[in-house]
Amino acid sequence: MTGKDLPALNIADLQSLLRHREVSPREVLDVLRARIESVDGKIDAYLSIDFEAAAKEAEKANVDLPLGGVPIAIKDIISVAGEPCTCASKILHGYRAPYDATVIRKLRAAGAIPFGKTNMDEFAMGSSTENSGVKLTRNPWDLSRVPGGSSGGSAAAVAADEAFGGLGTETGGSIRQPAALSGVVGLKPSYGRVSRFGVVAFASSLDQVGPLTKTVRDSALIMNAIAGHDPQETTSLNQPVPDYTEGLGRDLRGVRLGLAKEYMIEGIDAQVKAAIDAAVKRMDSLGAEIVDVSLPHTDYAIAVYYILATAEASANLARFDGVRYGHRAENPKDLLDHYGRTREEGFGPEVKRRIILGTYVLSSGYYDAYYLRAQKVRELIRQDFAKAFEKVNALISPTSPVPAFKLGERTDDPLQMYLADIFTSPANLAGICGISVPCGFADVDGNRLPIGLQLLGNALDEARILQIAHAYEQSTDWHRARSPIAETLPNA
Amino acid sequence: MLKSSDLDVAYVAKLARLNLTDAETELFQKQLGDVLKYADKLRAVDVSHMEAAAHAIPIFNVFREDESRDWFTAEQALSNAPRQANGLFIVTKVVE
Numbered sequence: 001m002t003g004k005d006l007p008a009l010n011i012a013d014l015q016s017l018l019r020h021r022e023v024s025p026r027e028v029l030d031v032l033r034a035r036i037e038s039v040d041g042k043i044d045a046y047l048s049i050d051f052e053a054a055a056k057e058a059e060k061a062n063v064d065l066p067l068g069g070v071p072i073a074i075k076d077i078i079s080v081a082g083e084p085c086t087c088a089s090k091i092l093h094g095y096r097a098p099y100d101a102t103v104i105r106k107l108r109a110a111g112a113i114p115f116g117k118t119n120m121d122e123f124a125m126g127s128s129t130e131n132s133g134v135k136l137t138r139n140p141w142d143l144s145r146v147p148g149g150s151s152g153g154s155a156a157a158v159a160a161d162e163a164f165g166g167l168g169t170e171t172g173g174s175i176r177q178p179a180a181l182s183g184v185v186g187l188k189p190s191y192g193r194v195s196r197f198g199v200v201a202f203a204s205s206l207d208q209v210g211p212l213t214k215t216v217r218d219s220a221l222i223m224n225a226i227a228g229h230d231p232q233e234t235t236s237l238n239q240p241v242p243d244y245t246e247g248l249g250r251d252l253r254g255v256r257l258g259l260a261k262e263y264m265i266e267g268i269d270a271q272v273k274a275a276i277d278a279a280v281k282r283m284d285s286l287g288a289e290i291v292d293v294s295l296p297h298t299d300y301a302i303a304v305y306y307i308l309a310t311a312e313a314s315a316n317l318a319r320f321d322g323v324r325y326g327h328r329a330e331n332p333k334d335l336l337d338h339y340g341r342t343r344e345e346g347f348g349p350e351v352k353r354r355i356i357l358g359t360y361v362l363s364s365g366y367y368d369a370y371y372l373r374a375q376k377v378r379e380l381i382r383q384d385f386a387k388a389f390e391k392v393n394a395l396i397s398p399t400s401p402v403p404a405f406k407l408g409e410r411t412d413d414p415l416q417m418y419l420a421d422i423f424t425s426p427a428n429l430a431g432i433c434g435i436s437v438p439c440g441f442a443d444v445d446g447n448r449l450p451i452g453l454q455l456l457g458n459a460l461d462e463a464r465i466l467q468i469a470h471a472y473e474q475s476t477d478w479h480r481a482r483s484p485i486a487e488t489l490p491n492a
Numbered sequence: 493m494l495k496s497s498d499l500d501v502a503y504v505a506k507l508a509r510l511n512l513t514d515a516e517t518e519l520f521q522k523q524l525g526d527v528l529k530y531a532d533k534l535r536a537v538d539v540s541h542m543e544a545a546a547h548a549i550p551i552f553n554v555f556r557e558d559e560s561r562d563w564f565t566a567e568q569a570l571s572n573a574p575r576q577a578n579g580l581f582i583v584t585k586v587v588e
Binding site (some may be wrong): 096098099125191235238297298321322323325327328332333339341343357360365370372375377414418429431432459 | 498499501504505507508509510511512514520523524526527528530531533534537539542543544546547548549551554555556564567568571572573574575581582583585586
């Protein structure tokens with residue numbers, strides 16, 4: 001092991017080297033910094049990096065803790081004390097978080113070093129990271145394509161070996177979809193499993209924080225650190241946290257996996273479908289029983305999602321008024337002018353679009369027709385999953401119907417972009433957990449583009465989907481494949 | 493459910509305290525019209541027997557002890573304010 005090879009390591013292997021004092025946290029940080037300096041000009045995964053603060057943390061890191069000395073990249077929607085937290089929005093340009101989010105406090109308690117804030121769609125609104133108000137992030141497998149979104153910065157950083165692991169957030173698929181498109185592992189925990197305290201709110205009944213990692217084991221290691229009850233967050237579940245690594249290594253005998261016929265839609269890319277079919281066969285050969293199930297209200301999920309998420313967003317983003325923090329319009333002639341121009345100047349197009357839609361569906365005369373009806377259909381979607389999980393341990397599907405698309409390909413058609421969440425948003429509506437793991441490649445224009453397999457588990461059943469994902473992962477070589485840019489070594 | 497053509501982007505933008513250019517208003521009118529047309533499919537669902545779900549996993553009555561805790565100072569709370577004076581946020585004048 002030379003310093004040059006360090007960035008390719010996963011968290012578990014890196015932590016083992018740290019624990020055995022074969023490398024120091026400071027050396028790891030230096031190597032990672034060199035790696036970022038050599039490749040991030042091509043990827044643009046990071047918005048800000050505070051090397052000095054991280055170096056101080058590294059000097060006092062306790063490498064005997066589970067994540068001791070491991071740098072973790074943080075989506076720029078999560079508060080890290082003293083660091084920028086811009087949500088990739090002009091309206092938060094210059095803002096610095098006054099405190100640590102609970103997930104950051106917990107990562108630190110497990111020995112990890114938050115290192116670098118990653119790019120995202122502005123306020124997490126998007127599926128390609130193209131809605132960032134700062135810059136575009138590129139897919140490490142093909143620089144002309146999107147990394148997925150909204151946690152595209154964290155996903156791309158991990159895929160390009162410029163992060164050992166990262167935190168993302170999800171509202172409708174923003175961890176799992178970029179994980180699939182960038183060829184990494186992404187876990188969305190059940191609603192309430194991980195505290196949202198200190199995470200800038202998009203849609204509060206849907207938002208969750210979760211890990212983006214190179215392996216399933218790393219995902220379990222981060223979950224061990226960040227899951228659990230937080231008295232500062234009222235939707236946080238007061239339920240015991242298992243050791244998520246405990247079930248890893250078990251085979252799939254006795255596991256029942258559901259295939260929902262409603263997920264076999266037209267519009268799934270042929271190479272994606274072939275990869276999923278092969279993965280199902282693999283699960284079967286590993287001992288799982290494959291069962292047909294039905295989720296009859298699936299077709300309504302995107303409509304429900306975009307009504308509820310925009311409604312909640314319009315309320316949450318009302319706080320950006322140019323008084324307590326963030327951008328403020330110059331020389332307003334009165335208070336309405338102050339609000340109207342502050343928000344016009346600060347928000348980007350997609351955020352404006354969603355504020356308008358959300359305000360509309362909540363407005364007098366339309367509330368019952370859109371918002372209330374959507375909440376009721378949401379309950380039907382939740383019941384679909386509850387019934388399915390009476391028959392099976394997990395559901396299996398593609399994460400995204402297509403591999404990474406070209407930069408600019410979908411930006412003019414919001415509805416088309418919204419449909420990217422078709423397999424992921426139902427889990428957010430139902431509050432259940434889901435994971436995306438690499439399951440193959442599509443050959444497109446001479447490039448290999450990663451494909452993601454999604455496993456959905458019942459609420460609080462993260463340990464189960466991690467176990468199944470791990471068994472699948474370990475039976476394949478997909479997680480060992482490295483993006484072309486990851487194969488280029490740093491100039492160390 | 494009402495027809496999506498009921499959406500008046502210029503009016504809703506006023507409700508949202510969000511100025512839009514004429515070009516944005518026109519573009520959003522079309523794009524969000526498409527999205528609302530797509531959402532019309534929810535009309536087909538029978539929800540007459542359904543309760544609305546505000547949260548997927550409901551929790552009720554979350555209490556904590558009513559006692560003071562260490563938290564950030566007024567100075568920290570003001571640290572990101574675009575305009576402040578005497579330990580206070582400065583707001584645009586609301587009365588003549």
